[in-house]
Amino acid sequence: MPRRRSCCAALILAALARAARAEAPLEALMRAFAAIRASRAAFVEEKEMPELDRPLLSRGTLSWQAPDRLEKRTTAPIEEVLRVEGDLLTLERPLQGTRQVLSLDRSPEIRPLVEAIRATLAGDLAALRRHYAVAFEGDPAGRWTLVLTPLSGRVLAAVQRVALTGRGAAILGVESQHGGGFTRMRIEPAR
Amino acid sequence: MRAPAGLRRLLPLLAVLALLGAANAAVLRAVGVTTDMAGFLPPPRSEASAFLLRELRTGAATTLLLVGIEGAPVPELARLSRALGEALRASGRFAFVGNGTEGIAEAEQELLFRHRYLLSPAVTPALFETPALRARLEALLDGLRGAASPLLARIGFADPVGAFVELLRAWTAGSTVALRAGVWFADPPPSGTGERALLIARTAATGLDTEAQREAVAALRAAFAAAEPAPGARLLVSGPGVFAAEAAAAIRADLAMISALSAALLAAFLLWRFRTPLMLLLAAVPLAAGVLAGATAVAAAFGEIHGAALGFGMTMLGVTADYPILLVTQRRPGESLAETARRVWPTLRLASLAAAAGLTAMVLSDVPGLAQLGLFAALGLPTSALVTRLLLPRLVPPAAGIEARALPPPLARALLALPRRRGVAWALLAGAALYLVAIGGPPAEDDLAALSPVPAAQRALDGELRRQLGAPDVGVLVALAAPTAEAALQGAERIGEALAPLVARGALGGLDLPSRYLPSERTQRARQAALPDAATLRARLAAAAAGLPFRPTAFDRFLADVEASRTLPPLTRADLAGGEAGSLLAARLAPLLAPLPDGRGWQALAVPNDLREPEALRAALAALRLPGLLVVEAKAETQALVDAATRQALLWCGVGAAIVLGLLAAGLGGPAAALRTAAPLAGAVLLTLAGLALLGERFALFHLVSLLLLAGVGMDYALFVARSAGEPVEERARALGSVVHCTLTTLLTFGLLAFCATPVLRAIGLTVAIGTACAAALAATLVPAARAPS
Numbered sequence: 001m002p003r004r005r006s007c008c009a010a011l012i013l014a015a016l017a018r019a020a021r022a023e024a025p026l027e028a029l030m031r032a033f034a035a036i037r038a039s040r041a042a043f044v045e046e047k048e049m050p051e052l053d054r055p056l057l058s059r060g061t062l063s064w065q066a067p068d069r070l071e072k073r074t075t076a077p078i079e080e081v082l083r084v085e086g087d088l089l090t091l092e093r094p095l096q097g098t099r100q101v102l103s104l105d106r107s108p109e110i111r112p113l114v115e116a117i118r119a120t121l122a123g124d125l126a127a128l129r130r131h132y133a134v135a136f137e138g139d140p141a142g143r144w145t146l147v148l149t150p151l152s153g154r155v156l157a158a159v160q161r162v163a164l165t166g167r168g169a170a171i172l173g174v175e176s177q178h179g180g181g182f183t184r185m186r187i188e189p190a191r
Numbered sequence: 192m193r194a195p196a197g198l199r200r201l202l203p204l205l206a207v208l209a210l211l212g213a214a215n216a217a218v219l220r221a222v223g224v225t226t227d228m229a230g231f232l233p234p235p236r237s238e239a240s241a242f243l244l245r246e247l248r249t250g251a252a253t254t255l256l257l258v259g260i261e262g263a264p265v266p267e268l269a270r271l272s273r274a275l276g277e278a279l280r281a282s283g284r285f286a287f288v289g290n291g292t293e294g295i296a297e298a299e300q301e302l303l304f305r306h307r308y309l310l311s312p313a314v315t316p317a318l319f320e321t322p323a324l325r326a327r328l329e330a331l332l333d334g335l336r337g338a339a340s341p342l343l344a345r346i347g348f349a350d351p352v353g354a355f356v357e358l359l360r361a362w363t364a365g366s367t368v369a370l371r372a373g374v375w376f377a378d379p380p381p382s383g384t385g386e387r388a389l390l391i392a393r394t395a396a397t398g399l400d401t402e403a404q405r406e407a408v409a410a411l412r413a414a415f416a417a418a419e420p421a422p423g424a425r426l427l428v429s430g431p432g433v434f435a436a437e438a439a440a441a442i443r444a445d446l447a448m449i450s451a452l453s454a455a456l457l458a459a460f461l462l463w464r465f466r467t468p469l470m471l472l473l474a475a476v477p478l479a480a481g482v483l484a485g486a487t488a489v490a491a492a493f494g495e496i497h498g499a500a501l502g503f504g505m506t507m508l509g510v511t512a513d514y515p516i517l518l519v520t521q522r523r524p525g526e527s528l529a530e531t532a533r534r535v536w537p538t539l540r541l542a543s544l545a546a547a548a549g550l551t552a553m554v555l556s557d558v559p560g561l562a563q564l565g566l567f568a569a570l571g572l573p574t575s576a577l578v579t580r581l582l583l584p585r586l587v588p589p590a591a592g593i594e595a596r597a598l599p600p601p602l603a604r605a606l607l608a609l610p611r612r613r614g615v616a617w618a619l620l621a622g623a624a625l626y627l628v629a630i631g632g633p634p635a636e637d638d639l640a641a642l643s644p645v646p647a648a649q650r651a652l653d654g655e656l657r658r659q660l661g662a663p664d665v666g667v668l669v670a671l672a673a674p675t676a677e678a679a680l681q682g683a684e685r686i687g688e689a690l691a692p693l694v695a696r697g698a699l700g701g702l703d704l705p706s707r708y709l710p711s712e713r714t715q716r717a718r719q720a721a722l723p724d725a726a727t728l729r730a731r732l733a734a735a736a737a738g739l740p741f742r743p744t745a746f747d748r749f750l751a752d753v754e755a756s757r758t759l760p761p762l763t764r765a766d767l768a769g770g771e772a773g774s775l776l777a778a779r780l781a782p783l784l785a786p787l788p789d790g791r792g793w794q795a796l797a798v799p800n801d802l803r804e805p806e807a808l809r810a811a812l813a814a815l816r817l818p819g820l821l822v823v824e825a826k827a828e829t830q831a832l833v834d835a836a837t838r839q840a841l842l843w844c845g846v847g848a849a850i851v852l853g854l855l856a857a858g859l860g861g862p863a864a865a866l867r868t869a870a871p872l873a874g875a876v877l878l879t880l881a882g883l884a885l886l887g888e889r890f891a892l893f894h895l896v897s898l899l900l901l902a903g904v905g906m907d908y909a910l911f912v913a914r915s916a917g918e919p920v921e922e923r924a925r926a927l928g929s930v931v932h933c934t935l936t937t938l939l940t941f942g943l944l945a946f947c948a949t950p951v952l953r954a955i956g957l958t959v960a961i962g963t964a965c966a967a968a969l970a971a972t973l974v975p976a977a978r979a980p981s
Contacts, residue, residue: 047340051348051745056336072338082338087372091338103291103373110341158341178341 027125029140032169034123037066039170040190045074050180062117062187070118084114112155116148116162117174131155132162143167200588204472207586211479218483219501222490234557239823240832242670245788252431252782254286254397254404256411257656258390259377259427260420267421268388269372276374278414279392284407287778290390291368291375299775304346304355308722308756309715313357316721319728319753324735327351332739349748361707362779368660377659387427389660393778394432404432429653441649445947457939464595464932465519469587473515474936476583477575481508485571489563497560499951503896504567506955509941510546510903511575513933514539517911518579520595520929523922528593529584535911536580541858542910543576546903548854549847556839564896565843572903598928606927607920609972616972620874623881633880633890635837667805669797669812672787672819676764679784679795680711682817686797689811699808700801705783708776715761725754833892840895851906868913871973872905875966882961893951897941897958904937904959905966912970927971934967 040063047056060074074080081092089110091100104111112131119127128134131151138144148162158178165173174185235241246252260271276290295303308314317323331351334343346355368389369378377387392411396403408428415426461470485504489496517539522531546568553565587593597603627633669686673679683706693699706714723731732746764780767773783796802808805824812822855865876898883894908930915926937959944956 047335049335049344051344051742052335052740053742054740056332056740058336074337078333078336080337093337101370103370110339113341158345179344181344183340 026136030123048182204586223495256392256430261387263424272374272388274418287393307355311354311358314718480578481571481575484574485567488570500563514579547572548850552843552846670821679793683795698804703798712761871969878965879962893954901962908970
């Protein structure tokens with residue numbers, strides 16, 4: 001049946017081509033992120049929880065240093081430094097004088113939140129895909145949205161969805177949905 | 192045709208040897224050989240030593256395996272540790288495996304969470320008052336603003352007072368390991384070898400089950416190999432189970448090496464001196480017969496043989512390998528071997544009876560190992576002598592011209608001239624005695640560990656892994672016996688309260704208690720009583736939350752759980768038994784709370800960590816006046832046990848020496864002759880003690896046992912040389928030749944053990960090597976003057 005075989009081949013080729021087209025912009029975006037070795041930004045975060053009757057607001061700065069160092073420094077209304085480097089997560093509360101160091105592997109509720117931003121900043125698509133089903137929409141050079149759905153059931157129980165929005169190689173917003181609540185972070189890259 | 196004919200003539204000898212070998216193998220297979228080191232300790236005389244012996248044999252510490260992985264980068268080490276942890280947990284051989292990855296299972300978390308207001312040390316009446324609640328709610332809100340909010344949101348609303356978090360914190364307090372890449376690592380890393388991942392496992396089988404211990408270690412090594420470690424990655428394992436296996440392996444390796452070397456050298460030596468391989472076979476007959484008699488007697492009397500008693504016993508019977516050599520070398524030209532046997536029998540009989548008598552006294556010792564040793568020698572030595580007298584001459588083919596070469600004339604002349612140098616010998620002995628007095632007697636081994644045949648390197652590794660894992664140094668243990676588990680837990684809580692001030696001021700680093708994991712029912716009920724009723728709590732919570740952005744329903748689960756906790760039956764040890772829900776809690780509790788043997792109640796253990804002021808600890812505990820409380824200083828207590836064992840051995844040796852002197856006096860016709868004969872022997876013991884002290888050896892039980900072998904050997908030398916005094920010069924040269932042959936044979940067998948790495952074997956080798964050389968030289972030098980030719 002030579003005709004049917006060639007027909008199959010054509011179908012597979014078409015599917016592959018479609019896949020490659022869908023992949024290409026995301027890979028282009030990741031390459032653009034990977035080229036940036038360091039960046040800084042300011043953020044405003046808004047947390048909504050079903051147990052609270054109004055959202056909690058906080059602000060601070062984000063800084064990124066390739067290959068794997070990410071720091072989220074909250075300055076108001078509480079002071080807190082969250083630093084991730086390699087597998088280690090350090091959470092410092094200078095006012096309380098507390099400092100916790102833990103391994104990301106042991107914190108399944110925190111790890112995806114960290115990797116959603118860190119792996120994107122690193123342009124590490126493989127790392128992103130280890131934790132999430134990745135859906136990309138938009139233009140890698142212009143406005144885009146990356147919707148991340150956790151792969152593991154245990155993580156999914158805590159975080160249902162993370163959506164990143166951005167323009168070019170800059171993240172402008174992170175929105176995550178967990179339990180009955182939402183966290184929205186608006187990011188302003190520093191010039 | 193010559194070879195078959197020669198073989199046929201050797202047939203009786205070979206048949207007897209084969210028979211003895213088979214009988215020995217059968218006896219040892221039929222009778223259990225125990226390896227428990229406690230067999231060489233005296234029975235406990237105090238509560239403390241009874242406790243310690245029990246812990247040494249069956250205590251939780253005996254099921255511990257300490258593991259290190261090193262020699263690779265951190266990620267690879269972490270991967271290996273994780274793979275090892277998973278494999279061990281899946282194997283079912285381990286009650287607990289810790290490497291940092293052990294999460295609390297869902298079911299267990301649920302169990303602990305449900306009982307949090309009964310189990311948590313945070314629960315007090317004040318915790319549920321409005322001011323405390325207000326502070327907690329503000330802290331919760333603060334936390335929710337931070338990065339850990341997803342984690343906090345999960346339990347923060349159900350437990351705003353933080354009882355659960357406090358419960359888990361109390362469990363992990365005092366941990367000294369560092370967490371890297373998700374698993375435990377030594378902190379700081381050991382110098383020289385780089386990073387080291389750490390894992391701790393507790394076998395499900397007891398420490399007494401040596402076979403299960405061996406299998407657990409094998410499973411561990413197999414799991415490591417199955418994880419396909421990167422080249423260079425090494426597995427380090429320690430713990431009592433490993434000790435047993437490694438000690439056996441080390442001894443086997445040492446013995447294989449030494450016995451091959453010794454067999455080759457001995458065969459070459461005997462072949463050279465006697466010009467026939469027959470001598471080697473002859474030397475084996477009395478030894479094999481003696482071992483058979485000794486082992487059978489011990490097996491019949493005790494129902495088992497202690498491995499060390501067997502080993503030491505065979506060492507002591509090593510003297511009987513001299514008997515055939517004495518027999519053959521004492522033969523006069525033209526004399527038949529049977530005639531020689533008849534002629535030397537009185538001396539041989541006296542020598543063997545005296546050697547046996549010296550050891551027999553130990554039969555009365557209440558240290559089982561020593562008693563076995565005594566019985567072994569008491570039957571083995573005379574049996575060997577009898578076999579030499581009666582059986583050996585018949586086994587030698589009549590035509591076999593077995594005869595030793597004469598000593599080289601210069602050596603013979605030098606040996607015969609030795610008595611003229613007796614001044615030097617006395618000076619040497621006086622010097623040795625002075626030296627021993629000056630250093631305050633032979634230095635005694637003060638470490639029980641040195642009694643175990645575990646190589647020092649393995650013991651050092653054990654200490655290092657223990658330190659890195661924060662496994663407590665068991666310098667001081669506090670044990671509490673109580674009629675019930677509940678009473679034991681209540682007692683543990685009182686111990687914890689009494690020692691809390693010491694912890695607070697740094698006199699004590701920390702304390703592990705069973706009540707830390709499972710509070711007594713009394714305490715759990717007291718906490719229940721501290722919980723307010725639903726209406727009160729709801730009102731206080733509303734007051735505390737005023738002005739904060741919490742919805743009115745935010746803490747519904749908390750309110751419901753507190754209400755449920757007020758009537759929850761307390762969690763007891765019985766609830767943890769069986770089922771996965773309480774497995775981690777049960778595993779942590781097991782080493783600290785266990786039933787006493789024979790249903791005599793329960794025992795709680797309190798394990799102090801980094802104790803700086805033992806006196807303060809004793810005083811604080813004494814003030815409690817708790818019945819059944821025992822403070823055990825492990826080191827001092829084991830030292831006392833070892834000292835008692837050594838004192839006993841020395842005592843029975845002294846009694847033995849007196850019996851020997853009596854026997855010699857009877858056999859030689861007077862105490863003066865007995866003392867003269869015993870003088871070279873006593874001198875050899877003195878020189879050996881001085882020599883060992885000079886070499887830096889610390890005196891332990893093995894040295895003593897080796898001295899007993901030396902005493903047996905030296906007795907032969909002294910008796911045979913003394914017997915020839917006053918005889919013609921050829922007869923005296925023949926006697927000296929016998930002694931030289933015997934000495935060299937002993938050096939080539941037991942002396943070679945001095946090159947072993949295993950402390951026991953090395954101690955035996957060194958003692959025997961120094962001792963036999965001295966005994967032979969002194970026997971030749973201090974020949975009784977009265978009968979020496981002018």
